[in-house]
Amino acid sequence: MHQTFLASVRAALDPMRDFRWPQTSGSRRALNPWDANCALSAESIDVQSDAFRFAAQRVAFRRGAVTAIVGPNGAGKSTLLETLLGFRRGVGERLRILDVPADRFMRGSAMLRRLGAQLQRVEYPDHAQVAEIVALHRALYRRQEPHIAAALGLDELRGRPYRVLSKGQRQRIDLYIALAHQPELIVLDEPFTGLDKHYAGVVTGLLRGRPDGASVAMICHSGEELAAVDDIVWVHGGGVRYQGAKQALKERLVGELRGLMHCDDQAQAVALHERLRMLPSVQRVSTPQPLQVEVFGNASLHADVRDVIADAGIRHIELAPSTDSDLLRACAQGKHHG
């Protein structure tokens, strides 16, 4: 709730103003990129190529937390992750991985054993067999937790060539390579892509059950992926819009409750939209589909909405708590909502 009239006016004119960096959630202090409590950090990032530009200052991923990078397609999520890992030269200042300069970290064998990575659009050579990939992992990291192989159903894939595996099966192999040696830092680029519900739950469980102090940085696109997430880095409009606790961003963008109303005609939808915007409990109103009005707000939302729809003659309404999926949709839409 906005505590002053002036703040309310500002919020009405520019709803996203409060969410620009630097921004933290609640009482947690902003992370210093030089802080040893950072799993990944950068003083500044500036990437330009053709028409794409991504720039960010003081990016920091909290150590020991699961941090999700979210945002619309093409916003720069993978660019951010790859820059933090030092894949792109000359575009980042003071990049650090687990409190070690990134270029030194990525060249040290002992350092790299602390890292587990699952990257997007990566394929092993056509001739590779799953058993060979697993054996190579064992030789590289000298450690493999058997429960991870069991959880990801590796035994059924072991004797097969990599090239005949389905997308989901390849994803399981890639996740195994990233997780099996229980690294301190796990970097995942859309880890749930291609996985069925069972294995999506398995991976969520593995992330929750990771060793104490292990950090996760992952790019997410679905609500299920956010279930195990502590922090969010919201990438939008060529930069980082938010860094901090997931719950705080969720409360600011989509509140506690959600309502979805189905209107009979456009005039009814427009009128309903205007009435809902004026409600004090409403944080956000949008039109996800023609003749649909979606509203997010605080704990009083449902009561307020019931009053409005009774007057408006709305016959079909869905009321529910706001979810992580709602948060992701709001992050993908950015300013363009309502």
Next chain:
Amino acid sequence: MAKVFAMLVRNELLGFMRSRSSLFWALVFPVFLLTVMLFAFGHSSSLGQVDVAFAGAPDTTYAQACRREIETKLSQSGTVQPRFVAAGATASSAERLTVVLAATDGQPTRVRYDFNGSLGVRAASRIVEMALARCTAEQRGIHTGELVRFENSLPAQRPFDYGTFFATGILIMSFMAIGLNSTAASIATLRERNTFKLYVCFPVSRMVFLGALIAARMVMMALSALVLLLVARFGFGIALPLWSAAALRAVPVVLLGAAMILSFGVLLASRAQSLAAAELACNVTYYPLLFFSDLTIPMNGAPSWLKDGLKLIPTNQFAVTLRGVLIDGAQYSHFAIPLAGMALSTLVFLLIASRAFRWHQV
């Protein structure tokens, strides 16, 4: 790291063995090509085997003398390899020459052959004509003696042998297929699929992955060479001195040549954005090198200005040095310049590749 390197080399070799295409191009195609080339050109510098049959065979002094003269001249000729067969009712072939001897010198001897046949049978017909002229002169009491004495203007030069020429040339060709095309394609594919990007996150130097790829290809080259040379020596009877001091001296030349070709393959792949781009680069270089490196098409008849230019081509230097050391048994000092050229080429390729190499697309 050694264990990881060995494992990676083993995985590459297993991949090679699992690929029928790779096995065909590395092991089968060189033998197939050697077979075809030997059938087309023969082993030695001769124009191949010609079947010679005598039909009619009148029982006169003249006919018998002419037949002896023809058989002697054909047998002594190094131009064709005659095989005297019975004059049967078999249909004439491109390699068959039938001589119908006349009873006396007042009648023409008929020489029957396919006018569109091979060079060998046409050359044999001319040898028969010259033999008949000599025989007729002898029969008329004109002693020809030694009318022509042939002298070798380059006695030090070994006789051209198609067998050794093709065996060594195809060996280098198979090295190019493995070291150039296969290497460049593998590296480009790994980059295109972002596999190198993942390797960067592994706790071992990415040079280990690249080194394993190259080492595996050296093993493939060795295997290809072994198969080809054994088939050439024991299958086709080509006079390759495989168990000699010359063969031992040839090993460093082969290793240097292999390293040169591999480094060139890495260079071609160093900036290729995709497999298609790498294949284009390979095709643009492979075929000109194939034709102009004196590998399967003898360039001894080329203009001198062209031959001088071809000496600068690294694969030509490889072919010349390998043949000189292995076939002629020459010392390294005779080939100091081409050896230096090969070594310099290898260093240049490696230097440029190391500067230009891109591990992943950005």
